[in-house]
Amino acid sequence: MNVSREQMVENRRRILEAAGRLFRARGFEAVTVAEVMREAGLTHGGFYGHFRSKDDLIATTLAELVVAPEPELTALSDYAARYLSPGHRDNPGGGCPVAALVSETIRQAPEARAAMTEGLRRQIARLADGADAADSEAARQAAIGSWAAMVGAMIFARMSDDPDLSDEVLAQTRAWIARAIPAGAAE
Amino acid sequence: MNVSREQMVENRRRILEAAGRLFRARGFEAVTVAEVMREAGLTHGGFYGHFRSKDDLIATTLAELVVAPEPELTALSDYAARYLSPGHRDNPGGGCPVAALVSETIRQAPEARAAMTEGLRRQIARLADGADAADSEAARQAAIGSWAAMVGAMIFARMSDDPDLSDEVLAQTRAWIARAIPAGAAE
DNA sequence: TGATATACATGATGATGGTCATGTTTAGAG
DNA sequence: CTCTAAACATGACCATCATCATGTATATCA
Numbered sequence: 001m002n003v004s005r006e007q008m009v010e011n012r013r014r015i016l017e018a019a020g021r022l023f024r025a026r027g028f029e030a031v032t033v034a035e036v037m038r039e040a041g042l043t044h045g046g047f048y049g050h051f052r053s054k055d056d057l058i059a060t061t062l063a064e065l066v067v068a069p070e071p072e073l074t075a076l077s078d079y080a081a082r083y084l085s086p087g088h089r090d091n092p093g094g095g096c097p098v099a100a101l102v103s104e105t106i107r108q109a110p111e112a113r114a115a116m117t118e119g120l121r122r123q124i125a126r127l128a129d130g131a132d133a134a135d136s137e138a139a140r141q142a143a144i145g146s147w148a149a150m151v152g153a154m155i156f157a158r159m160s161d162d163p164d165l166s167d168e169v170l171a172q173t174r175a176w177i178a179r180a181i182p183a184g185a186a187e
Numbered sequence: 188m189n190v191s192r193e194q195m196v197e198n199r200r201r202i203l204e205a206a207g208r209l210f211r212a213r214g215f216e217a218v219t220v221a222e223v224m225r226e227a228g229l230t231h232g233g234f235y236g237h238f239r240s241k242d243d244l245i246a247t248t249l250a251e252l253v254v255a256p257e258p259e260l261t262a263l264s265d266y267a268a269r270y271l272s273p274g275h276r277d278n279p280g281g282g283c284p285v286a287a288l289v290s291e292t293i294r295q296a297p298e299a300r301a302a303m304t305e306g307l308r309r310q311i312a313r314l315a316d317g318a319d320a321a322d323s324e325a326a327r328q329a330a331i332g333s334w335a336a337m338v339g340a341m342i343f344a345r346m347s348d349d350p351d352l353s354d355e356v357l358a359q360t361r362a363w364i365a366r367a368i369p370a371g372a373a374e
Numbered sequence: 375t376g377a378t379a380t381a382c383a384t385g386a387t388g389a390t391g392g393t394c395a396t397g398t399t400t401a402g403a404g
Numbered sequence: 405c406t407c408t409a410a411a412c413a414t415g416a417c418c419a420t421c422a423t424c425a426t427g428t429a430t431a432t433c434a
Contacts, residue, residue: 002430003381011381027294029216032421045424046382054422103290106346107214113348120343121352144340144356145363149332152339156307159293161300165308169331176332180367189400190411198411219391232394233412241392 012050014040019061024100025093028058028108059111065097066119076131076146080177083150084170089157098123099154123147131181146177199237201227206248211287212280215245215295246298252284253306263318263333267364270337271357276344285310286341310334318368333364 003011018039022031033054034044051057074082082088083096092100098119105116127143128136153173160166190198205226209218220241221231238244261269269275270283279287285306292303314330315323340360347353 002379002428002432004431007431008381027291030294033423034421042381043383044422045384048423049381102346103342104214106342107217110348113346117347117349117352120347121349141359141363141366144359145336145367148339148343148356148360149336150339151342152335152337153331155290155293155338155342156335159289159300160304160307161297162304162308165304169307169335172328172331173335176328176367179328180332180363189398189402189409191401194401195411220393221391230413231392232414235393236411 011040011042011046015042015047015050015057016061016064019057020065020097021093023058023061024065024095024097028101028104033057055109055112058108059115062097062101062105062112062115062119066115066122074130076127076142077178077181079127079130080146080150081174084153084157084174086167086170089154089166089170092158096151096154099151099158102151103155133181142181146180149173149177198227198229198233202229202234202237202244203248203251206244207252207284208280210245210248211252211282211284215288215291220244242296242299245295246302249284249288249292249299249306250302253302253309261317263314263329264365264368266314266317267333267337268361271340271344271361273354273357276341276353276357279345283338283341286338286345289338290342320368329368333367336360336364 015036019031019036022036022039033047036057037044037047047057051060088095098116102116105112124140124143124147127147128139131139131142131146133139133142150173153169156169157166160169202223206218206223209223209226220234223244224231224234234244238247275282285303289303292299311327311330311334314334315326318326318329318333320326320329337360340356343356344353347356
């Protein structure tokens with residue numbers, strides 16, 4: 001059984017898409033190579049024709065997820081309001097790869113950490129553009145501080161087994177960011 | 188070979204201490220039962236005399252770490268300044284169990300999530316006490332928002348493979364929290 | 375159209391690690 | 405002083421996976 005060149009490209013795309021979804025939903029460790037391939041409509045054996053190892057898949061998947069074009073430029077507090085929604089919390093597999101995977105990335109191979117670090121850099125730059133602060137230094141501070149709060153709050157909200165506390169963390173963090181931003185701008 | 192009652196209590200304590208350190212340093216998955224026992228000065232076989240399973244160990248360890256008495260009450264921004272230090276970043280095994288383990292706890296057994304959720308509740312209450320805000324609602328908002336930012340920033344700083352970016356995340360988040368708190372109080 | 379390279383399927387291999395079975399020694403009770 | 409229960413050591417078991425070996429069919433090129 002062989003397959004056309006374009007079919008192969010398509011297969012690789014499907015593998016990365018399945019990996020992106022599964023990794024975000026269940027973490028790197030819990031997802032098996034065989035499972036990714038099954039989700040992509042293939043069997044496990046063909047995997048090593050596309051990637052050198054599972055580590056390679058992880059790094060490549062992160063690199064793809066992280067350079068994904070964000071919507072358009074938005075005001076920082078608008079972005080935070082959309083980010084910190086119950087819908088996002090309840091859909092990790094389709095949501096922000098940072099909230100789902102930063103923590104595990106700490107112990108991944110250097111290539112994976114490099115991809116995630118690059119994603120962090122870009123996100124800070126993007127958010128700083130959306131923070132209308134007094135100067136660019138204040139904008140960068142607001143971007144870093146509120147991005148950390150967004151990701152931290154999303155992780156808290158997903159971890160909590162108490163739905164009320166989970167909702168409250170999202171709502172209060174939204175309010176906290178909205179309130180803190182003008183303060184940064186006024187300085 | 189038998190062992191005195193107090194020796195057994197001591198052994199259990201050592202197992203939990205080793206587990207706390209290893210889990211924080213390397214995560215739940217990467218640490219083996221045999222390794223925890225070795226660190227505690229025992230062999231793997233005795234483990235099941237103390238805990239029903241590895242999941243049980245995880246939940247018990249989290250419960251212990253989470254009720255650990257925090258230093259004294261401090262002002263929120265002082266707490267943040269100590270929390271967001273390079274020393275803390277570089278010592279995950281001896282540091283905050285939340286920053287090291289929240290994210291993985293999402294996929295752990297219900298008992299583990301319950302323990303971590305309880306820890307989150309307590310920490311929010313503690314920090315709200317330290318936030319001298321206008322009213323208790325504002326204090327709670329500051330506590331949640333800045334706790335999310337602290338944990339998110341610590342995770343970012345540990346993940347980054349770029350030391351400058353890592354340091355910047357800590358410093359800017361410290362500054363962001365210090366700046367945001369009086370704003371919350373003034374409101 | 376025929377030859378060949380290759381993408382993928384099937385199945386095996388080897389390592390890892392959670393858990394259990396069994397044995398031994400001694401703390402603690404009578 | 406005995407007897408027994410239990411805490412721990414040793415060693416095995418079994419499932420899970422990542423990875424590799426081999427086979428097969430077909431896309432591509434001459």
